[in-house]
């Protein structure tokens with residue numbers, strides 16, 4: 762599989778999903794969508810067992826082990842999210858926090874040359890940010906996602922960050938927005954195609 766896509770909305774088939782689907786349509790790549798709200802993901806307890814005791818592995822026996830495997834198996838990552846109080850919804854935040862063991866596998870370069878923050882096995886992989894809001898603070902949500910992707914040293918190749926006011930995008934109802942998203946997807950698909958570790 763080429764692309765792992767996270768759909769951060771707890772609501773099925775609404776704005777976030779529709780934006781993500783239009784982008785995926787354009788990629789021409791194989792992809793899988795994970796919905797953190799439908800997954801069994803405990804919150805990060807900050808214990809650092811994944812750093813100090815079992816490097817690269819969390820002690821929690823839940824869906825995050827499978828999700829991290831998929832982060833490594835796929836070439837590209839898309840994070841799509843609604844805005845909840847200027848941030849991502851709780852289930853997606855849990856996903857993000859629980860992705861921290863990827864920094865402690867020992868694979869990849871040290872972060873900014875220093876070992877304290879672990880290594881960056883996902884460095885250089887193409888990533889895309891898709892954020893919607895009812896009308897405000899979508900830029901804050903995007904900044905939070907950007908921070909995470911930059912921490913992991915993904916290569917952010919495109920963003921769609923817009924106040925969508927609840928619109929559900931389809932080719933028929935919003936042809937211009939659908940076309941814009943499809944083009945973003947094409948660009949992302951090319952970046953995934955061109956990526957080599």
Ligand SMILES: Cc1cc2nc3c(=O)[nH]c(=O)nc-3n(C[C@H](O)[C@H](O)[C@H](O)COP(=O)(O)O)c2cc1C
Nearest residue numbers: 770772775776777843844845846847894895896897
């Ligand atoms: C708990 C909660 C908090 C929200 N916070 C904001 C916000 O800060 N700014 C905003 O413009 N919209 C906010 N919204 C609206 C959603 O971002 C908007 O309805 C979005 O389309 C939801 O995505 P979905 O349709 O994919 O579920 C909030 C919605 C909820 C349920």
